[in-house]
Amino acid sequence: MNDQQLHGNTGKRNAARDPDAENMTAKIQFFCWPEEKAAWIRAAHPEKLSAWIRQQLNQNTQRPDRPTEEERRRIKM
Secondary structure, three states: OOOOOOOOOOOOHHHOOOHHHOOOOOOOOOOOOHHHHHHHHHHHOOOOHHHHHHHHHHHHOOOOOOOOHHHHHHHHO
16 A cells, blocks of 8 residues: 555535446436425435436336446447
8 A cells, every 4th residue: 555645535425426326427307396306305215316216217117227238338339
């Protein structure tokens, strides 16, 4: 290990990316009523809202939680 020490700064913990989402780069943004968002957050608890939304969308489209290797290769082409 080198002589450098960690600085101890942790940054904004609520803005930290999910480590399982390292290859996720596509975004979906949409508008909703604050009451809707609050209800979704309560329904998602203790999961993060984005993970819960992905799970709901994949469940309703009958997709697996993660893309297959073939799908990843097709997208990268």
